[in-house]
Amino acid sequence: xxxxxxxxxxxxxMGTFSIYLMVKSAELPIGWIEEEGPGGGAWPxxxxxxxLVSCGGILFNWFRKxxxxxxxxxxxxxxHVLGDVAAVTCSLIVTVALFSxxxxxxxxxxxxxxxxxxxxxxxxxLTSVLAVAIPVVIFYFFExxxxxxxxxxxxxxxxxxxxxxxx
Amino acid sequence: MLEIIQLLGHGFVTVFExxxxxxxxxxxxxxxxxxxxxxxxxxxxxxxxxxxxxxxxPTGAIIFLAAIYYGAMYGGAISSIMLxxxxxxxxxxxxxxxxxxxxxxxxDKALIGAAVASFVxxxxxxxxxxxxxxxxxxxxxxxxxxxxxxxxMLAFATFVGLGGDDIYKTLFSICIGLVLSAVGFDxxxxxxxxxLWDITGFLHGVNFLVLAIGIYGIGEMLWTVEEHALGGxxxxxxxxxxxxxxxxxxxxxxxxxxRATVMGxxxxxxxxxxxxxxxxPGSLMAYGLAKQISSEPEKFGNGAIEGVCAPxxxxxxxxxxxxxxxxxxxxxxxxxxxxxxxxxxxxGLEPGxxxxxxxxxxxxxxxxxxxxxxxxxxxxxxxxxxxxIKVLKTPFTILAPVIFTLCxxxxxxxxxxMHDVWLMVVFGIVGYxxxxxxxxxxxxxxxxxxxxxxxxAMRQSLIISEGSLMIFFERTYAGPIMVAALIxxxxxxxxxxxxxxxxxxxxxxx
Numbered sequence: 001x002x003x004x005x006x007x008x009x010x011x012x013x014m015g016t017f018s019i020y021l022m023v024k025s026a027e028l029p030i031g032w033i034e035e036e037g038p039g040g041g042a043w044p045x046x047x048x049x050x051x052l053v054s055c056g057g058i059l060f061n062w063f064r065k066x067x068x069x070x071x072x073x074x075x076x077x078x079x080h081v082l083g084d085v086a087a088v089t090c091s092l093i094v095t096v097a098l099f100s101x102x103x104x105x106x107x108x109x110x111x112x113x114x115x116x117x118x119x120x121x122x123x124x125x126l127t128s129v130l131a132v133a134i135p136v137v138i139f140y141f142f143e144x145x146x147x148x149x150x151x152x153x154x155x156x157x158x159x160x161x162x163x164x165x166x167x
Numbered sequence: 168m169l170e171i172i173q174l175l176g177h178g179f180v181t182v183f184e185x186x187x188x189x190x191x192x193x194x195x196x197x198x199x200x201x202x203x204x205x206x207x208x209x210x211x212x213x214x215x216x217x218x219x220x221x222x223x224x225p226t227g228a229i230i231f232l233a234a235i236y237y238g239a240m241y242g243g244a245i246s247s248i249m250l251x252x253x254x255x256x257x258x259x260x261x262x263x264x265x266x267x268x269x270x271x272x273x274x275d276k277a278l279i280g281a282a283v284a285s286f287v288x289x290x291x292x293x294x295x296x297x298x299x300x301x302x303x304x305x306x307x308x309x310x311x312x313x314x315x316x317x318x319x320m321l322a323f324a325t326f327v328g329l330g331g332d333d334i335y336k337t338l339f340s341i342c343i344g345l346v347l348s349a350v351g352f353d354x355x356x357x358x359x360x361x362x363l364w365d366i367t368g369f370l371h372g373v374n375f376l377v378l379a380i381g382i383y384g385i386g387e388m389l390w391t392v393e394e395h396a397l398g399g400x401x402x403x404x405x406x407x408x409x410x411x412x413x414x415x416x417x418x419x420x421x422x423x424x425x426r427a428t429v430m431g432x433x434x435x436x437x438x439x440x441x442x443x444x445x446x447x448p449g450s451l452m453a454y455g456l457a458k459q460i461s462s463e464p465e466k467f468g469n470g471a472i473e474g475v476c477a478p479x480x481x482x483x484x485x486x487x488x489x490x491x492x493x494x495x496x497x498x499x500x501x502x503x504x505x506x507x508x509x510x511x512x513x514x515g516l517e518p519g520x521x522x523x524x525x526x527x528x529x530x531x532x533x534x535x536x537x538x539x540x541x542x543x544x545x546x547x548x549x550x551x552x553x554x555x556i557k558v559l560k561t562p563f564t565i566l567a568p569v570i571f572t573l574c575x576x577x578x579x580x581x582x583x584x585m586h587d588v589w590l591m592v593v594f595g596i597v598g599y600x601x602x603x604x605x606x607x608x609x610x611x612x613x614x615x616x617x618x619x620x621x622x623x624a625m626r627q628s629l630i631i632s633e634g635s636l637m638i639f640f641e642r643t644y645a646g647p648i649m650v651a652a653l654i655x656x657x658x659x660x661x662x663x664x665x666x667x668x669x670x671x672x673x674x675x676x677x
Contacts, residue, residue: 007604014339021346024361028353037630040353040360043622047342047349054342057335067333069605076603081396088392089596092385092571096588104576112568120564130565134572146222148580 003072008062015055021048087119103152108135171301174527178535181226181528190223190231191536195543198238203555204566205246208255209239209486210503210609211387214379215570217510218577225514226529230536232510233490236503237289237540240446240483241548244281244475245555248274257446257482260454264467264474271470275552276417280472281479282548283421284428288480289541291432292439292487297534300523304495307520312627313638315497315519317648319621320639321655322498322613325441328655332607344611347373348618355626368586375509375615376581377591382608383502384574385595388567390602395563414549420472427457427473428480435481439488440500446485453481487537494522494530499616502609509616513581518620 022045029039030046062070077085091114098107112131116122142148144166152159181187201212212235220228243258248265261281268277310318323341327334350361351372362369431453438449457477458467467474489500490507497518499505511518522530548555578591598608632638639649 037626040356044346044349047346051342054335054339081393084392084396115568
């Protein structure tokens with residue numbers, strides 16, 4: 001896909017999103033209400049309208065081939081780059097999905113092992129040290145010091161003894 | 168005058184509390200590190216680390232973040248000089264002459280020049296700040312809702328008029344930030360509003376940190392992953408020969424750069440005050456100016472030490488300048504200060520001119536901390552140059568997972584809702600894709616922070632005027648500000664018309 005095509009798709013997507021936002025804002029009054037001033041939906045409605053107009057402007061420039069992006073025939077994401085970016089993005093999504101099931105302390109080490117060992121090709125020793133040390137530091141800092149309980153999923157019972165000691 | 172010095176004294180008492188002093192030193196060191204790492208700048212550091220500051224009281228938190236901001240301005244020069252890659256966008260101009268100097272084996276001279284110039288820039292601007300801020304805040308005390316709204320319009324208009332990006336994309340970015348900030352509840356009627364796709368997670372709104380960490384954490388890292396994949400991850404690290412003797416001789420040589428440094432400081436400070444400008448254009452302009460006033464302009468680009476000093480002085484001065492509008496008017500002058508403003512709201516402070524009267528300890532603690540952060544950044548920078556050079560060798564594949572981890576947890580911590588973590592990942596990915604198409608994203612971050620302040624200001628004004636928009640033009644302060652905002656907003660349009668006609672069009676003034 002060229003940058004020019006990506007520009008078109010992005011403008012259409014964002015334009016559609018703007019229309020959705022306009023419709024959604026209009027669930028609340030968008031006009032003037034006596035004694036109350038502008039209705040609750042007015043502010044987001046008119047802003048979404050400007051968003052839609054801006055998307056129109058971007059499309060106009062696209063048709064007229066104004067500006068470097070609208071003219072560019074370069075590849076939007078080079079194939080050898082796409083592999084890396086996609087791997088990182090997917091690993092992030094999988095990690096976040098796992099947060100709710102096996103908890104942060106199950107998902108984070110997996111993510112760290114994946115990234116440091118498979119993306120970075122570092123030694124197993126370094127990988128395992130970091131995959132253990134980082135979650136421990138996170139636990140100490142967030143859960144003990146800041147008292148912010150992070151999601152644990154099914155691993156919750158394992159932490160009960162630790163809560164007794166620290167909290 | 169005497170009162171200001173007295174208040175500043177109180178500020179120093181706050182700063183020298185052991186905990187705050189530790190926070191400054193820690194913040195400076197961390198900021199230097201963040202600034203030195205290519206791909207990470209002050210805004211990324213402040214966004215990713217803001218959730219960590221929930222631990223300390225507001226004064227400590229802002230002192231810590233301001234120290235990171237400052238340290239990052241110093242640190243940016245290190246990778247500009249050693250790698251030829253700007254450590255942060257604010258240090259782009261430093262590569263022009265810093266890199267040639269390093270190639271000629273004078274990396275130490277460039278590094279010390281950058282550190283000292285940063286210190287001078289920081290010092291000049293912080294003194295200007297100390298004496299400018301209280302009178303400005305005093306004037307702003309009479310500001311009501313219409314003036315506040317006009318000021319915010321001015322902030323957004325500068326992005327459109329002076330930002331230099333595509334106008335439609337800038338407008339889009341501003342409006343999407345404002346609309347996202349309107350998600351949740353309508354503040355006046357209390358009804359649920361814009362609960363997107365009826366997902367209940369949107370009922371508590373879109374936290375600005377979710378957008379900021381999404382864009383500046385995840386999006387930025389994806390961007391850096393791409394750069395690494397393109398460049399093969401290889402870069403050339405220069406050698407720096409740092410000895411006490413060489414340091415002293417470098418310091419002596421710096422005396423002749425004072426003109427460039429001082430000019431850069433003043434220019435940077437005033438550019439920094441402008442909302443859209445900030446440190447990056449400030450440092451580029453300072454570089455240009457230094458070249459113009461130099462007696463040997465042909466040396467620029469081939470290793471002129473003034474070409475390192477001027478932009479480095481300017482970027483530090485600009486970072487202070489951008490804080491002026493933040494603490495006096497509640498209008499952030501840069502993306503980093505926008506995040507600081509969001510932080511102030513989280514800590515329960517109401518940004519605006521009343522800060523000076525209602526939270527005097529906080530404001531003066533912050534101002535005094537800038538003096539301290541400036542000094543500590545200089546000392547840490549010069550003392551640990553060899554360490555920072557080693558830090559540059561940290562492989563990206565170790566740094567990246569650590570930063571991603573901090574982002575994911577930083578997105579969860581403020582609201583403790585998985586919905587926000589998902590949203591942050593979505594913002595990160597979409598932000599990355601948009602950035603590849605030259606959508607400016609800083610305006611969106613500024614807008615999501617200012618949105619919750621701009622909307623009530625506009626609605627209150629319209630209630631006062633019973634619906635007439637003229638209220639924004641008739642009042643003493645709001646009028647000129649609004650006119651300036653409109654001129655800036657339509658500046659690109661004027662330019663287009665001017666270019667088309669090759670002669671000014673009188674009708675275009677409407």
